[in-house]
Amino acid sequence: MKPANLVLTITMVSCLTLVVTAQRPQQEQPQPSQPQMNQDRLEAAHGQLYSSQDxxxxxxxLTQAVAPALPGTGSSYAPIARKNFVDEFIFGKMERDNIPHAPLAGDAEFLRRAYLDATGLLPAPDEVRSFLGDSDPNKRDKLIDSLIGTEAFADQWAYHYGELFRTDDxxxxxxTKEWIKVDRPYNEVFYDIVTPVTKNAKGLPTAQYYDPTAYVSNRCVIWTDADHLKGFNRLDWIDEITSDIGRVFLGLTMDCFSxxxxxxxxxxxxxxxxxxxxxDFWQQAAFFGKMRPIGTSTDSAGAQFQNGQSLFDDLAPGYNTGDDGNYVTAAENRFPRDGRTYSPAFLLTGEQPKPGENPRKALGRILPAHIQFARATVNIIWQKLMVIGxxxxxxxxxLKRLDPKNPPPAPWTIQPTNPELLEALAEDFRGNNFSIHRVIKTIMKSNAYQLSTGFEGEWKDAYIPYHARRFARILTGPEAVDIMAQATDAPFSVQHYGEPRAYVKQLTNPKNMKGGNVADNKxxxxxxxxxxxxxRALPPVDKSMASPVQAMMMMSSPVVTKRVGAQGKxxxxxxxxxxxxxxEIIEELYLSSLSRFPAAAEVEVARRLIAEGGRPSGVETIQWALLNSPEFLLNH
Structure with a gap:
């Protein structure tokens, strides 16, 4: 290997090692021992509560470890213009507490970030040239407006909500992609999810929301009971639905008190x-108490309930923990129930359905009207865009630690890092027809979102809650492979419902990449x-941790090595x-991989690689090195 080639390769590997080793793994506390209950179920119910992960x-x-290798620079106490109410709360709090912050990101840093967050893809080289050469002071806002609502935006956020909802249908x-693209009010989305009635779940998309919850409710995969009911524990299924609704739409971990x-x-x-x-949980679950799922036979020998061909209606007697009709009643995944019948009452207010009102339709009306629905929604979006919720x-x-005007008893503290901002975002969301687009645009157009990752001087953990800099994050799986394919101009080839797909986020679920005989996709x-x-059998893993496996994949996976070659497409x-x-080749590689022009020193190193290794080998090495750089591997 030529000296310059060796130096660059060692540098890239060192950067990857730095990303991995600079983050000490968090140790989780042991789970409490409760032998009366299935251990897997116990861990699922309590793991999040007792986790020591920070x-x-x-x-x-991660950000501190990689910041020296990223283009952002500097820190400043100087005031930054406040573009909207997000900035008022973020910078106002920093000014009051005399907290230093990063400067605004440069145009190239912002451009790459905005594209990745909005679309999960990178800007094309000509788009980079155009944006960096544009002198319009409003070009950032215009870029954001141009990205929100596009096909790529819908692909990115539909995949995100698919992970959140755990659906693969x-x-x-x-x-989901359609309501995201047209910005359908999110309260209406929730209503459609909790109220499906259908003779065939395949005929109503929202009925598929209930499939992932059934894996804990099936006693076996196939059974032979004539009415197809005794292989399924309906109350366990309803409890799982209730917990999942709490997780996604209220921001609550409800498994524990279920x-x-x-x-x-x-x-x-x-x-x-x-x-x-x-x-309290049983009363909340009782909103689904009349919901009746009935499986259909796959053959004459038996039935498989969750095969996407199930019927949903509201003809069950209710949430009766003593006698659930033809269904299995005894709790198989929770502690035994008390044998009583429960009527629906909303967990946060006690509100009940109106006389004669369908309980699920009542929930579709009651839950989104509560401010916690809006809080949970905007917090998920904030976390997606700002890395830390x-x-x-x-x-x-x-919910007992949200209001600074009504603080919890010592030693408890207020939970949100910026409670006033959380309330303002929630009220703005609720007051503007529950628009997801508006929340995303409001955050992305703020200067708080547009701060640099760079922070010159001593960074302290005390600055974290202030969002005093942009935090880097590990790419999601689809983002990593999609921008790899995009940067190398070697998209995937997946036949999906008779049409070719170039990127993972264009697929309906991640398992689509496993099928077929295409080695590249596998x-x-x-x-x-x-x-x-x-x-998607379980809620998504939310980590900001690099790993040795990621580094090895980037350096040696065929997904990378095949795409940097001087032969083929x-x-x-x-x-x-x-x-x-x-x-010109060096410039094109930098624009397509890092969304910026190369610095003079980088051009000089790249020229030496080409001169010493030969043109094909040198260009291959440059492409491989750029893909393995922290600047490419992270959203920053």
């Missing part, structure tokens, strides 16, 4: 959960798993055939 510090350590994905009273279990971690009783984790809200799926991609091959000069 995502904010993980993100801070094509019809649900396409329905099994036992919160007192004695959640006292040290969540005041609100500690005050809840199991009967105003409340962490997104389903860990403590390699990509393995690559995504290194970036915490799951099959790659950007390197196309550039070598284009007649461009060495400097």
């Amino acid at each position: 995502k904010a510090k993980e993100a801070s350590r 094509a019809s649900f994905h396409l329905w 099994c036992h009273n919160g007192a004695g279990h959640a006292d040290s971690v969540n005041l609100f959960l500690a005050s809840r009783k199991r009967t 105003l409340v962490e984790p997104y389903d860990g809200f403590d 390699d990509a799926y393995a690559f995504m798993q290194a970036y915490y991609q799951s099959e 790659t950007r390197v091959a196309n550039l070598l055939k284009s007649g461009k000069s060495d400097d």
Whole structure:
């Protein structure tokens, strides 16, 4: 290997090692021992509550480790213009507390970030040239407006909500993509999800929301009972639905008090959960008490309930924990219930359905009207765009610690890092027809979002809650493989419902990459798993941790190595055939991979690589090195 080649390779590997080793892994506390209950179920119910993982510090350590290799620079106490109410709350708090902050990101840093967050893709080289050469002072706002609502935006955010909802059905994905693209009011989206009635779940996309919850409710995969009911525990299924609704739409971890009273279990971690009783959960679950799922036979020998061909109606007798008709009643995944019948009452207010009102339709009306629905929604979006939520984790809200005017008893503190901003975002969301687009634009157009990752001087953990800099984050699995394919001009080839798809986010679920006989697609799926991609059986893993597996994948996976070659259909091959000069090729590789022009010193190193290694080998090495740089591997 030539000296310059060796130096650059060692530098890139060192950068990857730095990303991985600079973050000390968090140790989780052992789970309380409760032998009366299935251990897997116990861990699922309590793991989030008792976890010692600190995502904010993980993100801070990652950012500190990689910041020297990123283009952002400097720190400043100087006031930054406040463009909207987000800035008023973020910068106002920093000024009051004399907290230093990063400067605004440069145009190239902002451009790449905005594209990744909005679309999960990178800007094309000509788009980079155009944006960086534009002198319009409003060009950032105009860029954001141009990205929100596009096809790529809908792909990115439909995939995100697919992960959040844990759905892998094509019809649900396409329905999600459509409401995201047209910005349908989110309260209406919730109403459609909780109220489906259908003779065939495949005929109604929202009915697919209930499939992921059934895996804990099936006693076996196939059974032979004539009415197809005894293989399914309906109340367990309803409890899972209720917990999932709480997780996604209220930001609450409800599994704990679905099994036992919160007192004695959640006292040290969540005041609100500690005050809840199991009967509160059953009353909330009773909104689904009349919901009746009936499976259909796949053959004459048996039936498989969750095969997407199930019927939903509201003809069951209710939430009767003593006698649930033909369904299995005994709790199989929770502690035994008390044998009573419960009527619906909303967990946060006690509100009940109106006389004669369908309970699920009542829930569709009552829940979005409560401010916690808006808080949970905007917090998820804030976390997606700003890396660290105003409340962490997104389903860990403590409703007794949200109001600075009514603080909790010592030693408890207010939970949100900026409670006034959380309320302002929630009220703005609720007051503007529950518009997801508006929340995203409001955050992205703020100067708080547009701060640089760079921070000159001593960074302290005390600055984390202020969002005093942009935090870097690990790419999601689809983002990692999609921008890899995009930067190398070697998209994937997946036949999906008769049409070719170039990027993972265009698919209805991650498992689509596993099917067929295309080795490249299967390699990509393995690559995504290194970036915490799951099959959506459980809620998404939310980590800001780099790993050795990610580094190894980037350096040696066929997903990367095949795409940097000088042969075949790659950007390197196309550039070598284009007649461009060495400097033009170097510039094109930087624009397509890092969304910026190369610095003079970088051009000089790249020229030496080409001169010493030969043109094809040198250009291959440059492409590989850029893909393995922290600047490419992170959203920053």
